[in-house]
Amino acid sequence: MPFSSDDIPNPRQSVFRERREDAINSYLQRTPTIYRGSIHIHPASDDWSRRREDAPASLFLTGAIGVGKTHTAWQASRQWLATTVDRTGNMPSIETWRSTALFDALRPDNRDYDAKALTRILQNADLLYVDDLAAARVSPTGWTQERLYEIFDERYINRRPVLITCDVFPNQISHIVGDRVASRLSEMCRDGVLLLEGDDRRVSGVAA
Ligand SMILES: Nc1ncnc2c1ncn2[C@@H]1O[C@H](COP(=O)(O)OP(=O)(O)O)[C@@H](O)[C@H]1O
Ligand SMILES: [Mg+2]
Numbered sequence: 001m002p003f004s005s006d007d008i009p010n011p012r013q014s015v016f017r018e019r020r021e022d023a024i025n026s027y028l029q030r031t032p033t034i035y036r037g038s039i040h041i042h043p044a045s046d047d048w049s050r051r052r053e054d055a056p057a058s059l060f061l062t063g064a065i066g067v068g069k070t071h072t073a074w075q076a077s078r079q080w081l082a083t084t085v086d087r088t089g090n091m092p093s094i095e096t097w098r099s100t101a102l103f104d105a106l107r108p109d110n111r112d113y114d115a116k117a118l119t120r121i122l123q124n125a126d127l128l129y130v131d132d133l134a135a136a137r138v139s140p141t142g143w144t145q146e147r148l149y150e151i152f153d154e155r156y157i158n159r160r161p162v163l164i165t166c167d168v169f170p171n172q173i174s175h176i177v178g179d180r181v182a183s184r185l186s187e188m189c190r191d192g193v194l195l196l197e198g199d200d201r202r203v204s205g206v207a208a
Contacts, residue, residue: 012089015089016085016086016089019085019089019091020082020085020086022091023081023082023085023091023092024078024081024082027077027078027081027094028078030096031074031078032074035070035071035074035075036074038075039068039071039072039075041072041075041076042072042194042196044194045059045061045072045073045075045076045194046076046079048076048080048192049075049076049077049078049079049080049083050079050080050083051080051083051084051087055192056189056190056191056192057159057161057188057192058161058162058163058164058188058189058192059073059076059161059162059163059164059189059192059194060162060164060166060170060185060189060192060193060194061073061163061164061165061166061194061196062165062166062167062168062169062193062194062195062196063167063195063196063197063198064167064200065167065200066199066200066201066202066203067196067197067198067199067200067201068196068198068201069132069165069166069167069196070131070132070165072165072196073129073131073163073165076163077094077096077127077129077163080094080127080163081094081127084126092126092127093124093125093126093127094125094126094127094128094129095121095122095125095127095128095129096129096131097122097128097129097130097131098130098131098132098135099130099131099132099133099134099135099136099176100132100135100136102130103136103140103144103148105118106118106119106140106144106147106148107140107141107143107144108143108144115147119147119150119151122151123150123151123154123155123160124154124160125160126160126161127160127161127162127163128151128155128160128161128162128163129162129163129164130162130163130164130165131165132165132166132167133164133165133166133173133176133177134166134167134168134172134173134176135167136176139175139176140176140177140178145177145178145181148177148178148181149178149180149181152177152181152184152185152188153180153181153184155188156184156187156188161188162185162188162189164185164189169193170182170185170186170189170193171186173185
């Protein structure tokens with residue numbers, strides 16, 4: 001079949017494509033190995049990741065242990081990254097944290113992180129992905145909850161998106177993140193709470 005001019009990417013498209021590949025490759029390098037494979041994800045999370053017109057800005061993935069929340073979130077965040085580079089030509093910043101590591105990093109006595117500097121990074125990242133938000137056995141103390149409030153309030157007022165996985169609903173996390181964060185998260189994710197259903201894939205052997 002002969003080539004038409006539509007088949008030849010214009011220089012802008014080529015540059016964006018190259019940037020997208022670079023972005024995905026560097027994101028894959030900081031993705032834990034088991035989450036690197038490409039998987040099919042729930043259509044609503046696919047819509048979110050491709051930033052479709054009616055899709056919510058933030059996504060709250062919930063469901064029982066083992067239904068695929070974390071795998072879905074990594075796949076969706078990769079697609080979100082690709083979509084964003086395609087649209088803007090810019091490499092968005094994505095902060096990915098397990099809740100337990102995040103709460104620990106934000107503690108006032110943590111020597112590895114400057115909590116104030118980290119707070120600013122998490123306020124301003126283009127996407128903040130927090131995995132397993134309700135996982136912490138010990139809830140953050142007042143000081144750490146205050147940092148969480150600063151992070152989520154700043155994102156809330158600037159409409160910056162979050163991607164959360166959690167085995168309970170947003171209205172059941174106040175005891176972990178505090179009332180003010182829970183309230184903001186509920187609003188940010190109002191149209192973006194997605195319940196993944198099914199058996200524990202680790203136990204049932206329906207794993208990817
Ligand atoms: N879309 C999928 N297709 C096939 N297997 C999947 C999919 N999502 C997750 N899995 C498998 O299910 C298991 C649990 O996934 P995970 O994301 O860790 O669950 P959760 O975070 O809900 O506890 C893993 O073994 C994973 O390989
Ligand atoms: Mg998980």
